[in-house]
Amino acid sequence: MARMNMNNWRNQLMTQKSRAAMPIATHPGIEMIGKHVLDAVTDGEIHFQAVQALAKEYPSAAAVTMMDLTVEAEAFGSAVSFSAHEVPVVTGRIVSDYESVLRLTVPDMMAGRLQKYIKASRLAAEHIRTKPVFGGCIGPFSLAGRLFDMTEIMTAAYLEPETVISLLEKCTLFLHQYLGMLKGTGINGIIMAEPAAGLLDESLCDTFSSAYIKRLVETFQDDYFHIFLHNCGNTGHVTRSMISTGAQGLHFGNRMDMKAALKEVPGDILVAGNIDPVGIFKMATPREVADHTTALLDAARGYPNFIISSGCDTPPGVPVANIRAFYDAVAAFNSNQ
Numbered sequence: 001m002a003r004m005n006m007n008n009w010r011n012q013l014m015t016q017k018s019r020a021a022m023p024i025a026t027h028p029g030i031e032m033i034g035k036h037v038l039d040a041v042t043d044g045e046i047h048f049q050a051v052q053a054l055a056k057e058y059p060s061a062a063a064v065t066m067m068d069l070t071v072e073a074e075a076f077g078s079a080v081s082f083s084a085h086e087v088p089v090v091t092g093r094i095v096s097d098y099e100s101v102l103r104l105t106v107p108d109m110m111a112g113r114l115q116k117y118i119k120a121s122r123l124a125a126e127h128i129r130t131k132p133v134f135g136g137c138i139g140p141f142s143l144a145g146r147l148f149d150m151t152e153i154m155t156a157a158y159l160e161p162e163t164v165i166s167l168l169e170k171c172t173l174f175l176h177q178y179l180g181m182l183k184g185t186g187i188n189g190i191i192m193a194e195p196a197a198g199l200l201d202e203s204l205c206d207t208f209s210s211a212y213i214k215r216l217v218e219t220f221q222d223d224y225f226h227i228f229l230h231n232c233g234n235t236g237h238v239t240r241s242m243i244s245t246g247a248q249g250l251h252f253g254n255r256m257d258m259k260a261a262l263k264e265v266p267g268d269i270l271v272a273g274n275i276d277p278v279g280i281f282k283m284a285t286p287r288e289v290a291d292h293t294t295a296l297l298d299a300a301r302g303y304p305n306f307i308i309s310s311g312c313d314t315p316p317g318v319p320v321a322n323i324r325a326f327y328d329a330v331a332a333f334n335s336n337q
Contacts (some may be wrong), residue, residue, distance in 0.1 A: 004132055004188055006188055010248065010249075014267075018337060019307075020061035020308070021060060021061060022062050022064065022307050022309050023064075024277075024313045025281075025314040028314065030046075031316070032054070037084065038083065042082075042113065044115070044116040044117065044119030045123065047066060047119075048119070051065055051120065051128070052127055058323065058327055060131065061132075061307060062131050062134050063128045063134070064133075065135050066117075066136060067136045067313035068117070070090050072138045074111075075111035075113075078146060078147060079091045085316055085317075087316070093148055094147055096149075098162065098163040106173050114178065117135075118182060121182050121187045125185050125187045125188075132189065133188055133189075134190060137175060137182065137193070138193055139194025139197065139229070140194070140209065141153075141194060142194050142197065143175070145196045153167075161208075168208060171212075175216060179216060188224065192213065192247075194229060195230070197238060198231050198232065201237065202237060206244065213245040213247070214244065214245045218246065221246070227248060227249070228249035229247040229249070230251035230253075230312070232253025232311055232312045233253065233255075234255075235256060236257060240264070243266065248269060249307075250269060251273060252271070252274045254274045254276040254279070254311030256273060256311075258299060262306060270305050270306075271306050272309040273310075274310075274311040275308070275309070275326070276292075276311055277313065277315060281310060281314045281322055282317060284322065286319075289322045289325040293325075293326050293330060293333075294332070
């Protein structure tokens, strides 16, 4: 079957009257098929089954694989703590200075759990044909922060930038290989999570994040493969830097004023966000979920490039009633357009 033209998909979303929804929400699918987080993060088949179950159950504009920000660091050798019901967590640093960065080896594509995630993407691309499939990966600065420690890399960005740059070069080389493998599975794009860049000011974000992401975008993004750049740390101070990467879509966290983002981002770039994944999707009542969803849709009127989404990957334990309330609110809003 021919690969979906993502320019056509993007143009359709921006010209149709109805508003598209695309939450980043894999964990409800894991629960739907009776599995645990640990099952999905260690088994590509189960991961895929969760994505497929969600794609069949809900009218999302695209299927999205899990946002697991430990996979790439683990491939480099970072220790990861696993739990049956919680997302994995990187524990400890593996580089601490310029010399240790120089000694750091860029892993091959057989390292850690990379092949599990590549398998999930390949299966999703093969079996989900009614909508695009977006894989997931971490961004270069966020990966570097997991290898170096986030507090330490923020200090190093000011005091020893050559160390950070050397590490970013290795992270970007690795991501170049990983994105190549993921694109080769047949998926239609990537949601690249770069939350740590939100800790930087605009100039440092340009230097230590966006410049490297731009290289990846220029290499991999084309008519059949779009990149969404996710930064849930951005409160508006690095939106221009995100735009400079050339990514066809920008995804914002719940700390962002979406109306401000929509005003700043050019109209030919998709803008997605930003219902609070914990405070609203998980903790609120269905009525509150519906009210927040409707309010955000109202705020985004007049911006055809807007896709309503969660502000980040929804956590385990989101009530099914809340997911349905979200989609029902979108449907009710669209019925009045």
